[in-house]
Amino acid sequence: MLTPDQTAADDLRKRVRAFLAEHDPASLPRLDFLHARFDAGLAWVHYPEGLGGLGLPRALQAAVDAQFAAAGAPDNDPARIGIGLGMAAPTILAYGTQEQKERWLRPLWTGEEVWCQLFSEPGAGSDLAGLAARAVRDEEGERWLVSGQKVWTSMAHAARWGLLLARTDPDVPKHAGLTYFGCDMTVPGVEVRPLRQLTGEAEFNEVFLSDVAVRDADRIGAVGEGWKVAQATLMNERVAIGGGALPREGGMIGLAAAAWRDHPERRTPGLHDQLLRLWADAEVARLAGARLRQLLAAGQPGPEGSAAKIVFARLNQELSAWELEFTGADGLRYDDWSLSRPESVSFFGRGPGYRYLRARGNSIEGGTSEILRNIIAERVLGLPTEPRTDTKVPWKDLPR
Amino acid sequence: MTTTAKRGAAPARASGSMPDLRYTEAEEELRGVVRGLLADRSPWPAVLARIETSEPGDPAVWRAMATELGCAGLLIPEDRGGAGASYREAAVVAEETGYAVAPVPYLGSSVVATAALLGSGDDLLTGLAAGDVTAALTVPFGQLPPRTAQGAARPGGVRVVLHEPGDPPRTMRLSGQVLGVADALTADVYLVPADGRPFGLCAVDAAADGVTLAPVTSLDATRPLADLVFDKALGRVVAVNEEAGAGVLAGLWAGAAMLASEQLGVAQRCLDMTVAYVKERHQFARPVGSFQALKHRLADVWIEVTQARAAARYAAACLATGDADTPVAVALAKAACGEAAVHAAEECVQLHGGIGFTWEHPAHLLLKRAKSGSIAFGTPGQHRTALARMAGLPPAGQGG
Numbered sequence: 188m189l190t191p192d193q194t195a196a197d198d199l200r201k202r203v204r205a206f207l208a209e210h211d212p213a214s215l216p217r218l219d220f221l222h223a224r225f226d227a228g229l230a231w232v233h234y235p236e237g238l239g240g241l242g243l244p245r246a247l248q249a250a251v252d253a254q255f256a257a258a259g260a261p262d263n264d265p266a267r268i269g270i271g272l273g274m275a276a277p278t279i280l281a282y283g284t285q286e287q288k289e290r291w292l293r294p295l296w297t298g299e300e301v302w303c304q305l306f307s308e309p310g311a312g313s314d315l316a317g318l319a320a321r322a323v324r325d326e327e328g329e330r331w332l333v334s335g336q337k338v339w340t341s342m343a344h345a346a347r348w349g350l351l352l353a354r355t356d357p358d359v360p361k362h363a364g365l366t367y368f369g370c371d372m373t374v375p376g377v378e379v380r381p382l383r384q385l386t387g388e389a390e391f392n393e394v395f396l397s398d399v400a401v402r403d404a405d406r407i408g409a410v411g412e413g414w415k416v417a418q419a420t421l422m423n424e425r426v427a428i429g430g431g432a433l434p435r436e437g438g439m440i441g442l443a444a445a446a447w448r449d450h451p452e453r454r455t456p457g458l459h460d461q462l463l464r465l466w467a468d469a470e471v472a473r474l475a476g477a478r479l480r481q482l483l484a485a486g487q488p489g490p491e492g493s494a495a496k497i498v499f500a501r502l503n504q505e506l507s508a509w510e511l512e513f514t515g516a517d518g519l520r521y522d523d524w525s526l527s528r529p530e531s532v533s534f535f536g537r538g539p540g541y542r543y544l545r546a547r548g549n550s551i552e553g554g555t556s557e558i559l560r561n562i563i564a565e566r567v568l569g570l571p572t573e574p575r576t577d578t579k580v581p582w583k584d585l586p587r
Numbered sequence: 588m589t590t591t592a593k594r595g596a597a598p599a600r601a602s603g604s605m606p607d608l609r610y611t612e613a614e615e616e617l618r619g620v621v622r623g624l625l626a627d628r629s630p631w632p633a634v635l636a637r638i639e640t641s642e643p644g645d646p647a648v649w650r651a652m653a654t655e656l657g658c659a660g661l662l663i664p665e666d667r668g669g670a671g672a673s674y675r676e677a678a679v680v681a682e683e684t685g686y687a688v689a690p691v692p693y694l695g696s697s698v699v700a701t702a703a704l705l706g707s708g709d710d711l712l713t714g715l716a717a718g719d720v721t722a723a724l725t726v727p728f729g730q731l732p733p734r735t736a737q738g739a740a741r742p743g744g745v746r747v748v749l750h751e752p753g754d755p756p757r758t759m760r761l762s763g764q765v766l767g768v769a770d771a772l773t774a775d776v777y778l779v780p781a782d783g784r785p786f787g788l789c790a791v792d793a794a795a796d797g798v799t800l801a802p803v804t805s806l807d808a809t810r811p812l813a814d815l816v817f818d819k820a821l822g823r824v825v826a827v828n829e830e831a832g833a834g835v836l837a838g839l840w841a842g843a844a845m846l847a848s849e850q851l852g853v854a855q856r857c858l859d860m861t862v863a864y865v866k867e868r869h870q871f872a873r874p875v876g877s878f879q880a881l882k883h884r885l886a887d888v889w890i891e892v893t894q895a896r897a898a899a900r901y902a903a904a905c906l907a908t909g910d911a912d913t914p915v916a917v918a919l920a921k922a923a924c925g926e927a928a929v930h931a932a933e934e935c936v937q938l939h940g941g942i943g944f945t946w947e948h949p950a951h952l953l954l955k956r957a958k959s960g961s962i963a964f965g966t967p968g969q970h971r972t973a974l975a976r977m978a979g980l981p982p983a984g985q986g987g
Contacts, residue, residue: 447980454983463971466978468894470915471923475897478608494890557879563889564882568862571877 192244199247203229203254212260220261221297229255230263230296234280238292246484249432263298266531270342271295271302275350278420282367282408291348291369303346305337305370305394306417310587313558315352316361316414317577317585320396322353322368324403331355331406333370333399339552343379343392345530346372351401352417355410357583364582365413369405376400386544387524390532421554422492432480433473439506439534439542440469446513446539458513465506472498490566493559500549500556503534507542514539606904608897614679620656621680624648625687631949634688638808638952644773649691653718659697660716662705662841668716674841678848678903685852685928685960688952690809695770696721698845700778703788703838707826711776711790722790723774724838725765725815731965732839734914734973739839740786740832745817747783757824759787762797764816769963771813772802779822780835788831789822796820807959809952840917843964844902847920850928850960851899854892857931857953861885861938868940881938888931895920895927915977918970925961925970932957 210223224230225239232247234240256262265272272295279291294300311318320335333353343349349370356364372379376399381389408416436444447454447462476495511518522538534542550556564570577585610618629648637645653659661677663669670676677698684693696715700722704712714720725745733739745763754760761781771777777791777798791798797820803812826834862885865876875881902920905913932954936943943950961967975982 444978444980451981451985454981456983459975459980459982462980463975466980467919467922467971467974470919471894471898474608474901474919475894477605478897478900481605481607481609491893494893497890498894557883560883560886561879563886564876564879568882568885568889570862570866570882570885571874573877573879574873 192246195243196247196250199232199241199243199251200254202227203251207255207258207260212255212258217261218297218299221263222293224255224260225293225296231276234292238280238288239296244484263296266533267342268295268298268301269531270304270350271298271300274304274420274423275302275348277423278350278367278416279369279407281419282416286404287369287407294347300347301342301345303340303343303349303372303392303394304420305340305343305349305351305396306420307339308336309338313555314577315417316365317582317587318352318354318365319587320351320353321357322355322366322401324355329403331368331401331403333368333396333401335396337394337396338382338391340379340392340394341390342530343372343394344381344528348372349394350407350420352413354582355413358581359411360579361577361582361585362414363411365417366410367407367413367416368401369407370396370399370401371405374400381526381528383526385547386541388527388529390529422490432477435470435473437473438469439503439510439546440466442535442539442542443506443510443513446510450513453513453515458509461509465502465509468498469502469506472502490562493554493562496553497550497556497559500546503542503546503549507534507539507546510539511543606901606908606910608900608904610679610900611675614676617676618679618683621652621658621683622686624651624656625683625689629687629689629691631688631952634690634809634952635947635949637690643690643802643808643811644692645690646773648689649693649721649773650718652689652691652693653697658693659718659721661697662701663712663716667708667712669712673907674844674903675900675907677841678845678899681845681848682852682855682899685849685956686856688809688853688856688949688956692721692723692770692773694810694842694845694849695723696774699770699838699842700724700774700776701838702841703778703834704825706834706837707788707830709790709825711825720775721770721773722776722778723768723771724778724780724835724842725768725771726780726835726839727765727767728769728812728959728963729767730839731969731973732843732917733836736829736832736836738832739780739835740828741782743780743782745779745781747781747787748819751819754821759783759789759822759824760819761789761791761817761822762819764814766814767803767812768815769810769812771800771815772811777815778825778834778838779817780831781822785827786831787822787827788825788834790825791817791820791822795822805959807955809956810959839964840913841906843921844906844917846960846964847895847902847917847924848899850924850957851892851895853953853957853960854888854895854924854928854931857928857935857950857957858885858888858892860950860953861888861931861935864939875938884934884938888927888934891927891930895923898923915974918965918974918977921965922967922970922974925967928957929961 206227228236228241230239232241232243233245235242308318322331322333324331349372351368351370354364355366376397378395380393382391382393383389521540657670658680660669661672665671701715703724744765745761748760748762761779775793779789779791781787781789797818799816801814805811865881866874868875898920902916905916936950936954939950942948
C-alpha cells in the first residue's frame, strides 16, 4: 500500500510527464517553457497554487527538478538568481501582499528579474539593525525617498529589484525603526559600483542611494516591522549557504582527494593525517546537511541552519588551505588578478590559491561565524544575551 | 564487511539513497521511557555511590531496563522472546545509557554478545531476551573491530586444548587469557573466541571450573573491565570457523556503532548539564552563560553534537539494513561521536570551574565514560586510518 506521500509523488510524476507531453522543451522558446512551467504549478511545488506551486510538501521538489532535467528541459539558471530564489521569494511569500506575490514571484522564478539584497552598510555589518539608510515618506504617503549607502551587494549590477532594509523612524530604538521594501534598481538615484575583493575580482557592489523613490505599494510588511521581515530573509540565506545535497566527495573535499590521488610524489604523513580528518569531517557534515534537510522538509528554516553554515565555512577554509599547501611550489603562482565580474561564486574552475582566498569570506558573509555562535547560544541553547546598552535608546542617540 | 574503492574514484554509496536520519515517533517514545527509568532509578548520585562499592553494576536497574522495558531483547527476534527491533532503536537506548552513565551491561550483553549470537541463532538468545541471563563476548574492549570474518577468526589469547575423558559432545576445553573485557564482571556467560582447529566461539559458564575473573581498576569505573583467565575451562560450542568469525565480527561492529550512539548520549548530557549550570552560576553580577567567551564554546559543542548525531544515525540506519556502506558509516560515527563526547566532557569540566574538578560533582563520570568510550572498539584516529583504505586515500610512500 502506498503512503499519502508516495501517492502525492506518484501523481506529481504523472503531472510532469503530462506537462512535458504538451510542452516540448526542445522546440519551445526557453522563456515560454519556463512561463508555462510556472503557470502549471511545477516551479516550486511547495508554493501555493497560482504562484508557481501546488501546495505540496517541499520534499517533493527535488524529484520534479530531476524529472525536468532528465527531459532536457531548460532551467532557470538557479545559480544566477540565487538571492531571488533563496531569499527574496520566501520573504515575499511570507510577508508580501497578494498583489506583490503575483507581480514579483513569476519573473523572479523565470530569471527575467534578478534580485539583490540591500542590507549591509559600511557602518552596519554584524550590527545590521544599526543601519542608517534613511527612508522618508512623502506627504501623500504614496512614496518613500531613500538615501544611504549599501555594500556587499552581489548582482546589484544585473538586478531589477533589491530587498531593501531602511530606517523609517530614527526616534525609536534601532530594531523598531526599520521597514522592508522591494526597491526598483532601475530608477534614478541608484548608483552601482563594483567592490573589488581580495581575490582580485568583484562579485559584489557598493550601492549608493540618493533620494531614490520607492512606492509604498512595494513595502513588504508593516512600517516598523522591517527587522522581523529581515529575519526570515537571513534564516533562508544561511540555509542556502550551508545547504545543498551533494554526493560523497561532492564538495571541495573532492578536489583535495583528487589532488591526493593524482600526486603520490607530494604526499607526506602529516598531510595524510590532516586529509583523513577533513575527509571524515566533510562526510559527517554532508550527513548532517542531509539530516537537516529531512528535518526541514516539513517545517521552516530555524537557527539550526547557522550550524551548517559555520561548519561549511570552516571546512572550506581548512580544505583550501590544505590543498594550497599540498600544491607546494606551484601554490606560489596565482591564476588571475584581473577585475572580473562573476555572476555567481564557484570554487571550481579556478586554482587552489583562488579557493584559499575566496574561502576566507565564507566565515564573514551572510553572518560572521561569531554572530552565528551567538545565535546558536541564545536561540538554541537559551543562554542569556550580553548586557546591552543599545537596544532601549532611540537610534538617533546611539554613539557611532 | 569490506569495501573496496578504486583509485581515482570516490567511493559511492551502494544503495544510492540517503536513509532517514531522523528519530521516528516510536524511537522518541522509547527514549522517553528509558530516560525516565534511568533518571528515576539511576540518578548520578547513585552512580557515584556505586562506583565506590565492590558491586559495579546495579542489578535492580538492569532488571527493570531489561525486563520491564524489554531493552535486553531489543535486537532478538520475536520467536525467541525478543522485540525484533533494529539497530535504530537499539542506538536510541544506547544514547540513553550514555546520557545517564548507567552502570548496566546493555552494550556488552544486549548489543555485542547478542549480535555475536544472532547469526547462529543460539538458544542462549532466549535467556538473553528474557533478561534472565547476561553474556559478554571476551574480546578486549580496546580492540578495533577487524574488517573481515577471517580477520576475526585469528589467534587471540585463548586456545582450544585437549578434551578430557567424559566431556560431552559439542564442547571444547579452553585455556588462555583475555585482558580488559567490558561487562564481564556482571555476566553469567562468557562467549569466548578460541583459537584452534576448528576456530570456535564457545559459551562458558561464568561459574565453571577453570575460570578466573579479576576486576581491573578502570578509567571508567561505571563500566569496569575485567581480566579473564581460562584454565581448561569447559565451553559449549556455539559456532566454528567462518561462522564463529562472523559472529565475533558482527558483535564488534554492532558494538562500535552502538558505542558511537552511547557517546552521543554522553555528549548531549555534558552539553545539557553545562548549559543549565552557566545559566545559574553568577559571577561579576551576571550569569556566566551571558559571556560570549563561554557562549561560543557551548555553541561549538552544540554544533559538534549536531554533526555527530547525523553520523550516529547514519551508522545505525546502515547497520539496520545491512547496507554495503556500513564499514564507512561505523568508522565515521565512532570517530565523530568519540571526539564529540570527549570535547563535550572536557568543556563540561572546564565551564563548571572548580566544582567540575571535584569528586562530588558528576562531570568526572561523564569525562571518564567519554574518554574510555572513545578509545574502546577503536580510537578516532584508528577509524580514520581505516577510512583511508575505504575512501581510496593511500598513505604517503604508497603508490596508487
